[in-house]
Amino acid sequence: MTTALGFRIDASACIGCRTCVIACKSKNGLPPGRHFRRVVEYSGGGWIPDPEDPTLMAPSGIFAYCLSVSCMHCEEPACLRACPTGALRQRDDGVVVIESSRCAGCRYCEWACPYGALSYDPSSGRMAKCDLCIDLVDGGEEPWCVTACVTRALEVGPIHELRERYGSLDALAPLPPGERTRPRLVITPHPHGQLAGRGTGHSSNPERDLR
Numbered sequence: 091m092t093t094a095l096g097f098r099i100d101a102s103a104c105i106g107c108r109t110c111v112i113a114c115k116s117k118n119g120l121p122p123g124r125h126f127r128r129v130v131e132y133s134g135g136g137w138i139p140d141p142e143d144p145t146l147m148a149p150s151g152i153f154a155y156c157l158s159v160s161c162m163h164c165e166e167p168a169c170l171r172a173c174p175t176g177a178l179r180q181r182d183d184g185v186v187v188i189e190s191s192r193c194a195g196c197r198y199c200e201w202a203c204p205y206g207a208l209s210y211d212p213s214s215g216r217m218a219k220c221d222l223c224i225d226l227v228d229g230g231e232e233p234w235c236v237t238a239c240v241t242r243a244l245e246v247g248p249i250h251e252l253r254e255r256y257g258s259l260d261a262l263a264p265l266p267p268g269e270r271t272r273p274r275l276v277i278t279p280h281p282h283g284q285l286a287g288r289g290t291g292h293s294s295n296p297e298r299d300l301r
Contacts, residue, residue, distance in 0.1 A: 091236055092178050092245045093182060093183065093248040093249075093250070094122055094165075094184030094248065094274060094275065095163065095184055095185060095222060095227070095246060095247065095248060095249060095274065096097050096161075096162075096184070096246070096247070096248075096249030096252055096273075096274030096275055097160075097162065097163075097164065097218035097244065097245070097246055097274065097275050097276070098244070098245040098246075098247070098252045098256055098275075098276045098277075098278070098299070099158055099241075099243060099244060099268065099275065099276070099277050099278070100156060100241075100242070100243040100244075100245075100277075100278040101155050101156070101157055101262060101277055101278060101279055101280040101283055102155075102245040102278055102279065102280045102281060103241040103242065103243040103278075104129070104155070104156045104157065104241065105156070105158035105240075105241055105243075106131060106281075107240060107241075108129050109188035109238045109239060109240055110127055110129070110158050110235035110238055110239050110244060111125060111127050111128055111129060111158075111235075112238070113234040113235055113237070114126050114160070114220070114235050115229065116173060116234070117223060117234040117287060118218075120209075124209050124211070124292040126160055126161070126207070126209060126218070126219055126220040127131075127158060127220060127235055128148025128158075128159055128160075129155065129156050129157070129158050129263060129295075130157045130159050130265075130293060130295065131154065131155075131156050131157070131293065131294035131295050132154070132155055132156070132157070132262075132263055132284075132289065132290070132291050132292070132293055132294065133152075133153060133154035133155075133291050133294050134151070134152070134153055134154075134284075134290050134291025134292065135152030135153055135291070136149075136150055136151070136152070136181045137149060137150060138150040138172040138174075140298045153282035153291065154282075154294070155262075155280035155282060155283060156243055157204060157230035157262065157265065157277075158235070158239075159206075159277050160206075160207055160219075160220040160223050160235070160242065161179075161186060161203075161205065161207040161208075161219050161220040161222075161275060162205055162207070162271070162273030162275050163185050163186050163222065163223075163273075163274050164186070164271035164274060165185050165271070165272035165273075166187050166271050167180065167271060168203055168204060168270070169186065169199035169200075169202050169203045169207075169208060170186060170199075170220075171202065172198040172199050172201070173198060173199050174194070174196065174198060175192050175193065175194050176189075176192060176194075177189050177190070177191075177193040177194070177217075178194035178199060181224075183266060184249070184256075184274055185221060185224055185227075185271065186219075186221075187221050187224070188216075188217055188218060188219060188221075190214070190216050191231065193216040193217050195210065195214075195215040195216050197210055197217065199217055200217065204266040204270055204271060205265070205266070205273075207219055207220065208284065210248050211262045216298050222246065223235075224299075225284065227246070232246060233246055249274045249276070250251075253276055256276045256278055257276065257278075258276065259265070259277045259278075259279060260272075260273050260275045260276065260277060261273075261275075261285070261286035261287075262279055262280070262283045262284060262285065262286060262289075262296040263275070263276055263283075263284040263285065263286050263287070263288065263291065264286075264289060264291075264293050265285075265290075266286060267286045267287050268286070
């Protein structure tokens with residue numbers, strides 16, 4: 091049986107530089123406004139009167155961290171279940187791919203995915219998404235997002251090995267709870283990371299909210 095692949099995200103190392111986003115757009119020839127990977131910023135806290143000088147304001151519980159997000163190639167992909175034409179399929183190694191010739195462009199997969207990972211191409215009327223750079227992975231190379239990451243905050247490998255090495259955490263706020271689709275994802279949390287569903291902060295760049 092082929093080993094399923096997955097992502098590891100080190101939220102303690104991600105600096106939000108978006109080099110991974112640029113690399114992904116370059117590799118896939120994506121125009122402005124379309125992306126397969128994005129960086130979500132999550133922050134919280136506030137300001138209170140300084141206890142020593144009430145005329146000044148002091149920070150209270152302020153935190154911020156970033157998560158690089160794309161298709162999670164889930165064990166139970168919501169996109170695959172939602173597709174009425176069978177255009178989405180999962181390879182033996184767990185990578186979820188789209189057969190464009192079967193895609194009707196109905197966008198049901200886009201609405202079903204809790205990670206906002208699918209992208210509609212208006213020029214073709216079809217959907218597209220991260221395929222883990224399978225042309226490179228099949229040849230023993232790394233996806234461009236992983237290669238480009240300047241802080242080595244991204245890693246791809248057999249998911250059971252990543253879990254053995256880094257643990258089983260698969261969701262931090264603002265990501266959805268992992269039990270919804272069982273993402274093949276391992277997160278090394280930021281020191282101020284908050285659990286999915288229990289976060290007290292907000293997305294600082296909610297141009298495409300996670301659902």
